[in-house]
Amino acid sequence: MKTGFAKATDGAQIAYQVDGNGPPLLLLSGQANNHHWWDGVRDDFAHVRTTITLDYRGTGDSDKPDAPYSIEIFARDALAVLDELGIESADVYGTSMGGRTAQVVAGRYPNRVRKLILGCTSPGGKHAIERGDAVRRSLAQVDREAARQALAELMYTPAWLADHPGPYQTMGDPDMPDYARRHHLRASGGHDAWDLLPAISSQTLVLHGTDDVFNPAANAPLLAERIPDARLHMIERARHAYFEEFRDVAGPLVLDFLD
Template sequence: MTAHERPAPAFARAQDGTVLAYQHRGQGPPLVLLAGQANDHHWWDGVREDFHTVRSTLTLDMRGTGDSGKPQGPYSTGQFADDVVAVLDALGITHADVYGTSMGGRIAQSLAIRHPGRVRRLVLGCTSPGGPHAVERDASVRRSLAQPDPRAVRRALTDLMYTPAWQAAHPGPYRTLGDPRMPAHARRAHLLASNEHDAWDHLPRITAPTLVLHGGEDRLTPPDNLPLLASRIPGARTHLFPGARHAYFEECREEAGGLVRAFLTAPRQQ
């Protein structure tokens, strides 16, 4: 199956009965891939196959996106984490590696905190601890994403995701600019869930070996959040991709994928 073919979803149910669509591909121990805010599983289409040499991959359409249910909010990163566990339970998976980027990284933090026995190894990409300790995007970025013209917002978001050189070489379509099928209430609920995330006090409870990754020119989630996360998670390792923006995992695909595969398969230190 190629990255451009749509895998048929299967379905689980969350604790509150919400239908959760998921896509399980490949062979081997599972790697859960968690997408950014207001995006469905297609966020990972450009790099998903890179992990199939060492892992199967499990993606979800988080509530509010894709083929999953779209109940009224509020949503939270803790609730999203519990939704991941509901999918793992439906598949009979006791524990998995977890790789979350952007808001998916916030969900991954919540998963490792709330359900430590379910997370074997943890990768956090282009994300932050949230709350007052996080380094937030600057006002110019917020203004660019609040423009009334949707086309202008899409252009601004594309520039936050990818460098001009990458865009010139890869003209799209891009998979990381949001799920166009999301209703307005679900978009608002995703935004609120991300904004209200604050894991600072709980990060030291993470027991899974952790790798933290970030693009060095990320203005959407500033890279100063990388050392903040690493300082709070025991034994966390880090890597910065100089010059990369928010979607470092695509722009630095070969290096980033290699780092993650090596981290997932390395012997665990005692």
Template sequence: MPHAYAPDGTALHYELRGSGEPLVLLSGQSNSRHWWDPVVEDFAAAFTVVTLDWRGTGDSDRPDSDSYSTRGFADDVAAVLDDAGIGRAHVYGTSMGGRVAQWFAAEFPERVGRLVLGCTSPGAPHGVERGPEVRRALAQGDPEAVRRALLELMYTPAWIAAQEEGGRREFGTLGDPSMPAHARRRHLRASARHDAWDALVRIKAPTLVVHGSDDTFNPTANAPLLAERLPDARMRLVPGARHAYFEEFAEVATPLVLGFLRDGEA
């Protein structure tokens, strides 16, 4: 299993699959590379896909230190690309991964071809925060109730029911179950402290902003904020989709993103 090493020595696990131009897929908060499992092969059919485990997740190191931040995660992405011998890549980040992608595109403009920002935001100071009802649902004392609330923020009830009727119990977007508590806390803090508003205007890469129209976990209103702030961006909403639009609505979202990455159409 290949590992890159961040400037502070943290080992970062990553995987390569497919062939063609490089494409980095960046997952959400407290999640490993498995966030992308339902769709990664579709992207690998067209690109050399790089997926990685954030520090604190998967097969990467899990330091209990102040090294967790969205800007720092962007440096981790650069270390992975260096180790893989990739100078320039397209970047597709969702949720916290979209926040990291903002920093990566701003700090390493020469390394980004096209950029896709999915179900993400510019950060609390200028973004739209989730409502109090969502916060209450995620702050319940019953772990199973929290899991259910998170599941319903990710997917529509009908889709959840169909999956569960088919025997599915595990969902790769609900967090890496192997994460230690300190890493979960630090991921949460890193995402909550994100603020790339001033950096967004420095992003030169052509950008596609994608969001589910019914996302309340990371409110849909963040999509036009990003699209209007970025110098070269277009926005597309996926009708009826919640936070995990890229999985439940893959038949819509994946061709949309592939079209943009291949030839700039969306």
């Protein structure tokens, strides 16, 4: 795997990782996670695609400035990585907060995105369907282990958890500073792409698990209806980490769409 750093517009160093061969595919991970989010499925794409990941600012090997972050900033950081690699246009696959970032990249910089996949994500703002109070309470428990278990059950089905004791790469960067976690949370919460979505001209596939309550599944048809000619596929029984637990379904769907 090739690794390196790109300089963001504000001078921050953004770590990136490149693996595989073929047309470029930019993979954008979820909130408060680094590139390891994709470890479980990266090989599904790397045999036919040059996969590109990055560590968001505040995570992994990237700089961790203690200053406000935003989805717009994350989008510019992603473009800085593509610029560093000399890539004018790439397919973009974003999941969760990565899907929010991908919406901004595709809407603001349409010439940089060939095809777009939005997974388990939301348009944000007043039009989005927010997670319920019970979900919020489960994640806010004082008992950190209980909160972590609640997060795991939002990501994966009980059957999958029973067969896969972990560690799980989608549960957050364990070395991330607390202040950076807060900046990520505010960035994701401040996202509102509703007015931007109709400007997306890339062919778009929207994926979501039917049983996702962490980012409610009702957000998927909102995106698909708002983005011109977008396709929608709901993966039965899947929760938030559909791309990993249901990789045998999601991976082929993505590759078929890209091809």
